[in-house]
Amino acid sequence: MLRAIVYIVVSIFLITLLRGIIGIITKGVGQLFEGETNTAATKPGSAPxxxxxxxxxxxxxxxxxxxxxxxxxxxxxxxxxxxxxQGCRAKFT
Ligand SMILES: [Zn+2]
Structure with a gap:
């Protein structure tokens, strides 16, 4: 009986932990993509x-x-x- 409760508590803890990790990863990936689009947007703008x-x-x-x-x-x-x-310069001169 006690084991079952421990299992449930552990599984809930793991699910919460996983959700947190997934949230952090999704956020991080989103920021990564945002950063990439930002650098990609500034690169063509600054190149000319x-x-x-x-x-x-x-x-x-x-x-x-x-x-x-x-x-x-x-x-x-x-x-x-x-x-x-050089060919064009030769033609000009
Ligand atoms: Zn030419």
Missing amino acids: QGGFGGELMKCSVCGTFASPVASLTLQRDGNTYHFCS
């Missing part, structure tokens, strides 16, 4: 300002947009010309 979106250089020969790091530049008559490749 960081120097990729607005700072793309248009090739003066073929009109292809290239990143400033990869593009070639030529100074002529006080103007700066950008080229997507």
Whole structure:
């Protein structure tokens, strides 16, 4: 008889504990997802300002947009010309 009561008490305790753990996990997962969506939302927003979106250089020969790091530049008559490749720069000069 006493054993049965102990079993019931233990099972109730375990269920309460499990519920608490599941609650914490669900909350944690939710926060994780929220954090991921937050970082995912800030990443594309900050990337164009960081120097990729607005700072793309248009090739003066073929009109292809290239990143400033990869593009070639030529100074002529006080103007700066950008080229997507050496071939385009050769065509320009
Ligand atoms: Zn080009």
